[in-house]
Amino acid sequence: MRKLMILVLLVLAVPVLAQQPGLNKTKVLFVGYDPGKPLPDMKRSAPGMMSEKDFTAEYSVRMPAFKGLLSQYFGEVKTMDCRDWKPADSEPYDVTIFDFPTTVIEPAKQEKDEKGNVQYISARYLPDNFSKPVIFIASTADQMGRRIGLKLDWLCLCLDADAHHLNANHPIFKGPLEKVVPTMVTKKTPDGIFHYATGENIPKEIPMWRVQKTGYLAGKGARIGLVARGNRFAESPDAEMISSGVCQKDVGAVALGRHGNFFLWGFGAAPADMTEEGKKVFVNTVAYMKQFDGRIPIARKYNDRMATTDDVRETIANVTKKSYEDYVAQMKDFNDQNAKQNKRLNDKKAAGQALTPEEEATLPYLGRVQEIDTWEVFLKGRMGKLASRFGNDGTAFQKYLTDNFNYIYCDPKGFYDYWVDEDVQQIGISNHDVKLLDACVGMLKKNDQPELASKVLKRYTGENFSTAKEWDDWLSKNKKKLFFSETNGYRFVINTYSK
Structure with missing residues (x-):
């Protein structure tokens, strides 16, 4: 009888020990800040380029919120403090999500190349051959991926709450966990798009998909998202661009994209501030990335400041008086806003009010009037090395590059350097x-x-x-x-x- 009772208890215990029925079998490791551990050092800045106040306010709830969301869909979800993570920790898991950068494996350094030029070598967080599927959240992509040549680079830490120009037919909108038909709402096109030649034919209003409830532009402390350079992003079979987003850059800036076994989720919100559709696409992305185990990037990008033919096209288009007038208008607006902010902060101090740490850090850089280049200086700057050849003849410069576009060589080690x-x-x-x-x-x-x-x-x-x-x-x-x-x-x- 005793043996029978033990057998019955074991049988009853099986459903408790087994994975919950219906949950996806993808094993997920979430790497961020464990609220059970002390806050990280924030003498210079808070992680994720957040303010110390906003980071501290979210510290106790961010990791548990991601754990809660992921556990609704996946049978095995583990969390780990980013300060403790090592590459071997990801081996048992199908997908690793990096919310914040891990501990540096090799510090950043400076080296001289064969010509004696000093080169900055970024810190290493991952081995070159790291092959487990990864999702990076916001600026973590550039911080951890730069050393190993990922295209998920830092074009701008200025991504707000909406995506646009998205591929709604991509698998992350189809499932496998949740089918999402993105709710598209027509909104004002970000002004930054129109400062690029690629924005010439973009309408003043475009359809947008809301990914998170609040963006940083609302001034409510949201974590700022990251967009990567879209220039030549999808030129290789190891990369795909899925969406751009509201930012200060061109229409091709990448907010959602994959390079090999690495995915950029450029938006910075925790689950509590994601829209319902945003949450569903996020978990779909986790399941989607499982298939890229071992599919490391083929084409590495070690110099994010190299020119591409997309940059050359932009240069050709911008050697015009119209572009110069746009530049002048931007600079005047910058100086005007700079002066207003400087007055606001100085008036605040004069009234005996304490400035925030961010305002204190900003104040020394305010009040300086940025000099506006003349047309000749502007033109010379756009022409670069070819200025000595074409002088003030922008039309001849444009014709030369257009006629020889098929023979342009962009120096992969240079600083936006190219020639025919x-x-x-x-x-x-x-x-x-x-x-x-x-x-x-x-x-x-x-x-x-x-x-x-x-x-x-x-x-x-x-x-x-x-x-x-x-x-x-x-x-x-x-x-x-x-x-x-x-x-x-x-x-x-x-x-x-x-x-």
Whole structure:
């Protein structure tokens, strides 16, 4: 009888020990600040670029809120303090969510390159080969991803509460947990969009999807979101842009996007301030990312300040009097707002009122009038190195770049540095077209300008073969898998995802 009773108790205990029925089997690790631990040091700034007041107010509830939301959908959810996390901690889990940066593995440093130029090397948070699926929340993406060459970089910490230009047919809106038809509301287009050439044909009002209830622009202490650079973001098969969002940048700024096994959830709100649709898409994103285990990025981006052909297009479009007038208007508005803010804070101090820490930090930078460039100085700045060639002739500058656009080379190690590659120009085939490689191999076989052909092949492949046969064998083997990446060395790259 005693044995029978024990057996009955064991049987009854099974449902309690097993995963709740209906929950997704994806195992989730949430890494943020554990409210059971002391607050982090905030002498310089609070984590996530939040104010100390707002970070402290949310400290006790943010992690539990994410745990509560995730536990409604996933059978196994664990939380961990970001100060304790190590790469091995993610191994047992299908998806890791980083709400705030973890402890630095290698500190930032400065090194000199072969030309003696000092280069800043970002701090390391992750190994180069970290292959577990990840979701980064807001600025954590850039902080943890910069060292390993992720495209989820810091274009602007200025993302508010709404998404726009979203791909509503993307899987994260289809499920697998919740089907969401985004509620689109027509709203005023962010002014920043119109300061870029890409915004020329954007309507004054566009459909938007509300992701969180409150944005930082409402002045209620919301965590500010991050947008990444959209220029050439989706040029490689390892990346996809899903949505832009309300910010101060161009229409292509990335608010929701994936690069390899890493996802940028640019919005900063905790679940309590997410809309119902926003919560559902967030948990869908967690389930979606599980499939990218081991799918590390193919095309790495180690220099977020390199020029791309998108930047060159913008430059071509902006060498006009209209763009100059827009610049002047912006600068006048900046100086006006700066003066008003300076007066407000000084009046506040004069009235005996205490300034907030953020206001105290801002005050020394206020009240300075920003000088407005003349048309000639503005034009020279836009032309860069080519200013000495074209002087004040913006039209000639535009024609030169437009006529030679297929031969533009953007220096992957430079600071928005580009030029026309005269070697490729001589061959007459776009440096983005694999036919250029075919032509160069053909030139080697015929012993037709072999030095030129070899130089171009090495520049645009990163390979270093010495004979025509070696080049021919390599190209024959990889031709169908090649794609051109501007951000990963400005060269052809092999799609390692392709079978």
